[in-house]
Amino acid sequence: MPASVVDITDREPRKIPFGVRLYLPEIVRGMAVTLGHFLKNIVHMSRLPTILYPEQKRNYSERFRGKHILKSREDGTLKCVACYMCAQACPADCIEIVAGEHPKIAYEKYPVVFNIDMLRCVMCGFCVDACPKDAIWMSRNYELSFFGRHESVFDITALAEKPNQGVKDGYGYRPYYPGDGTIPPADASVALVVPGDGGRKELREQGRLHEPEAVASRTRNA
Amino acid sequence: MTETAIGALSPASERVRERLSPAFPDGRSSVADLDLPTIETDPAAWPGLARFLRDDPEMRFDLFLDLGGVDNLRRPGKRSRFEAVFHLYSTSRNEHLRAKVYLDSEKPEIPSVIDVWPAANWFERELFDMFGVNVTGHPNLRRILCHQGFVGHALRKDYPAGQRWMCTEEDLYVPELARRAAEEADHYETVVVNLGPSHPATHGTLRIVARLDGEKIVEAESEIGYLHRCFEKMSETHTWNQVIPYTDRLNYCSSFINNVAYCRTVERMLGIEVPERGQLVRTILSEFSRIMDHCVCIGANLVDTGALTNFWYLFQCREEIYSLIEACCGARLTVSYGRVGGLSRDVPPDFVERCRSLLRSIPPFLADVDKLIKRNRIVWDRFRGVGVVTKEQALAWGFTGPCLRASGVGYDVRKARPYDFYDRFDWEVPVHRDGDNYARYLVRMAEMRQSLSIIRQALEIFPASGPVSANDWHVVLPPKNNVYHDMESLIYHFKWVMEGIPVPEGERYEWVEGGNGELGFYVLSTGGGSPYRNRVRPPCFPLMAAFEKIIIGSRISDAVATLGTLNIIAGELDR
Numbered sequence: 001m002p003a004s005v006v007d008i009t010d011r012e013p014r015k016i017p018f019g020v021r022l023y024l025p026e027i028v029r030g031m032a033v034t035l036g037h038f039l040k041n042i043v044h045m046s047r048l049p050t051i052l053y054p055e056q057k058r059n060y061s062e063r064f065r066g067k068h069i070l071k072s073r074e075d076g077t078l079k080c081v082a083c084y085m086c087a088q089a090c091p092a093d094c095i096e097i098v099a100g101e102h103p104k105i106a107y108e109k110y111p112v113v114f115n116i117d118m119l120r121c122v123m124c125g126f127c128v129d130a131c132p133k134d135a136i137w138m139s140r141n142y143e144l145s146f147f148g149r150h151e152s153v154f155d156i157t158a159l160a161e162k163p164n165q166g167v168k169d170g171y172g173y174r175p176y177y178p179g180d181g182t183i184p185p186a187d188a189s190v191a192l193v194v195p196g197d198g199g200r201k202e203l204r205e206q207g208r209l210h211e212p213e214a215v216a217s218r219t220r221n222a
Numbered sequence: 223m224t225e226t227a228i229g230a231l232s233p234a235s236e237r238v239r240e241r242l243s244p245a246f247p248d249g250r251s252s253v254a255d256l257d258l259p260t261i262e263t264d265p266a267a268w269p270g271l272a273r274f275l276r277d278d279p280e281m282r283f284d285l286f287l288d289l290g291g292v293d294n295l296r297r298p299g300k301r302s303r304f305e306a307v308f309h310l311y312s313t314s315r316n317e318h319l320r321a322k323v324y325l326d327s328e329k330p331e332i333p334s335v336i337d338v339w340p341a342a343n344w345f346e347r348e349l350f351d352m353f354g355v356n357v358t359g360h361p362n363l364r365r366i367l368c369h370q371g372f373v374g375h376a377l378r379k380d381y382p383a384g385q386r387w388m389c390t391e392e393d394l395y396v397p398e399l400a401r402r403a404a405e406e407a408d409h410y411e412t413v414v415v416n417l418g419p420s421h422p423a424t425h426g427t428l429r430i431v432a433r434l435d436g437e438k439i440v441e442a443e444s445e446i447g448y449l450h451r452c453f454e455k456m457s458e459t460h461t462w463n464q465v466i467p468y469t470d471r472l473n474y475c476s477s478f479i480n481n482v483a484y485c486r487t488v489e490r491m492l493g494i495e496v497p498e499r500g501q502l503v504r505t506i507l508s509e510f511s512r513i514m515d516h517c518v519c520i521g522a523n524l525v526d527t528g529a530l531t532n533f534w535y536l537f538q539c540r541e542e543i544y545s546l547i548e549a550c551c552g553a554r555l556t557v558s559y560g561r562v563g564g565l566s567r568d569v570p571p572d573f574v575e576r577c578r579s580l581l582r583s584i585p586p587f588l589a590d591v592d593k594l595i596k597r598n599r600i601v602w603d604r605f606r607g608v609g610v611v612t613k614e615q616a617l618a619w620g621f622t623g624p625c626l627r628a629s630g631v632g633y634d635v636r637k638a639r640p641y642d643f644y645d646r647f648d649w650e651v652p653v654h655r656d657g658d659n660y661a662r663y664l665v666r667m668a669e670m671r672q673s674l675s676i677i678r679q680a681l682e683i684f685p686a687s688g689p690v691s692a693n694d695w696h697v698v699l700p701p702k703n704n705v706y707h708d709m710e711s712l713i714y715h716f717k718w719v720m721e722g723i724p725v726p727e728g729e730r731y732e733w734v735e736g737g738n739g740e741l742g743f744y745v746l747s748t749g750g751g752s753p754y755r756n757r758v759r760p761p762c763f764p765l766m767a768a769f770e771k772i773i774i775g776s777r778i779s780d781a782v783a784t785l786g787t788l789n790i791i792a793g794e795l796d797r
Contacts, residue, residue, distance in 0.1 A: 005632035006650040063552035091464035124467040124558040173552040185706035196693030
């Protein structure tokens with residue numbers, strides 16, 4: 001069903017109508033609109049679109065991308081194994097990691113330094129997507145102001161989740177959520193998905209595969 | 223006539239070749255068949271060819287879309303180091319065409335085509351600024367995006383991406399009209415007014431210098447580039463997916479449309495298809511983004527003209543849409559929701575419900591704004607017959623989007639070349655013949671209602687479950703569960719992060735209907751994990767270029783209203 005082009009020029013009169021020229025009827029009409037909103041807001045005070053910000057806060061979704069959290073294991077050590085994937089995935093180049101050898105053999109590596117420069121960070125969540133160890137999440141905390149540039153780099157102490165303390169404003173963007181079909185890494189019982197090849201074979205058989213063109217494959221002089 | 227390569231051309235390219243070869247028998251121009259019919263030529267033949275392309279009854283490429291340069295320094299085997307790549311559109315025949323002009327490698331030079339397409343003016347300045355191409359015959363060839371203290375040409379491949387230059391006070395540009403007015407100050411009663419770069423009425427950092435006679439504008443010049451961060455150079459240093467957060471910041475009022483436009487381009491190069499559900503999410507959120515874009519445009523515009531109430535009504539719609547988008551991806555303004563091959567994650571379970579509640583809550587606000595504005599005497603006096611752009615002017619200046627449709631040309635990408643599901647929906651392209659500020663207001667209001675209608679139809683066919691991303695692990699990240707427990711999946715994951723997507727060698731221009739016009743991405747790949755060149759066709763660049771001509775003869779307060787209805791977004795203008 002193709003779209004149709006519709007000329008809307010003549011839906012409005014070319015000349016200014018008498019009622020409009022008089023001002024008064026239109027003023028009354030306009031007042032009715034604004035007064036309607038005013039009364040509606042008075043009656044439904046709880047549904048006001050504005051909030052009193054520092055006291056009240058907007059309720060953001062569980063996917064909100066706020067300040068980062070470094071997740072911990074049950075024994076309090078960081079889950080991060082300093083693989084540099086998040087630093088590599090970061091489009092703003094704001095993550096700095098220095099890896100060290102962990103005294104506990106099973107953990108192998110750990111981050112000695114893990115800094116996020118909050119002045120560079122664009123809050124895109126690529127680090128969360130890139131982490132293969134479920135070690136970095138984001139919270140719903142968006143109040144990240146500081147007084148000087150020297151405070152803008154958040155280190156492990158600022159980022160690591162303190163055990164039993166909870167996270168300010170709650171968890172935000174993360175790899176899995178309770179109850180929506182995504183699975184935490186602790187659950188190894190769920191069957192794995194077969195690697196996808198993009199269904200190229202089927203598409204090609206149906207003639208629906210757009211093969212990418214080679215550069216200047218077909219050239220002819222005019 | 224010699225054949226340089228075997229194989230038949232596509233019908234569209236063949237038509238171009240058949241028409242071109244008798245007119246230009248010298249053999250300097252050839253037709254190549256890429257994603258678009260592509261004419262390859264050299265600078266000497268270009269002005270004549272350009273005139274032919276515009277005037278020939280079977281060509282009629284009347285709309286100048288884009289001009290971007292390419293530096294082939296790291297792409298050996300090309301005819302010359304520099305290319306100027308033009309993208310043209312024919313409104314009467316609904317066809318796109320690319321013209322490549324190969325420039326001299328040592329001293330790149332190209333004749334100006336301003337007399338053929340006036341829209342080329344600023345694009346040619348950008349070509350000079352970014353690549354150091356000398357555009358002969360250009361009346362005002364100076365830097366446009368970079369400041370006057372800048373040394374070198376940023377998009378050349380031998381220019382280091384991290385190089386910066388300070389702009390000192392001596393480097394600040396003073397337009398010729400301001401200097402002249404100062405000399406004549408004693409015996410000629412005009413005043414030079416400087417609007418911006420930081421001015422509440424400019425909605426972004428841009429500067430307009432106008433010479434006033436009384437309250438009338440006699441001359442004006444606009445200066446842009448204050449928000450320039452060379453998005454195109456930065457793309458070259460990032461992987462294909464890392465470019466997505468950068469695209470958010472182009473037109474930040476409708477950042478999701480930018481995501482979609484860019485991802486579509488790369489997807490077409492890869493030859494992959496997004497599943498139906500993913501396409502529909504993209505359609506629905508793109509249309510919501512369009513509504514937000516128009517809300518910002520109309521709302522802010524009306525604030526400039528003194529009607530504050532409408533701003534609150536329209537911004538309430540926008541806030542509610544932002545909440546929906548935030549529930550999908552976690553951010554309100556700079557969404558980064560699209561990924562090459564689909565979306566970053568599936569929509570929340572209550573997505574359809576929330577969309578439907580928005581469909582119910584937005585129309586009353588639009589109706590209220592219409593009640594306050596449409597038949598308002600003050601608005602009629604301020605908007606009607608002000609900032610008039612005729613159909614011919616709009617085409618010559620390279621307008622697209624609502625501004626072109628308000629001047630009477632029914633070109634909408636969603637109709638002209640339906641992508642995703644737009645051909646399945648029943649909707650209208652509103653067109654107005656007047657071309658003034660009031661027409662642009664009406665067209666935008668009508669478009670918002672059409673967008674709502676598209677969303678309503680998309681929700682009807684929206685599948686309850688299914689993938690939103692293509693099932694190709696070279697392109698999209700494998701499911702997290704696999705990454706945690708399976709080595710092969712982890713390797714896919716690792717390659718995606720470390721190396722980027724293997725996009726095959728080639729080039730492509732893909733275009734969608736953005737918030738304020740045709741948003742195109744011209745992307746070149748050499749087969750690596752990051753773009754070789756990523757050129758964006760910014761819809762408000764030609765709009766802003768025309769602004770200094772539209773406002774001549776109007777009052778300074780009307781210029782502010784006109785700037786608002788053109789919808790200039792500095793993030794996209796300056797890139």
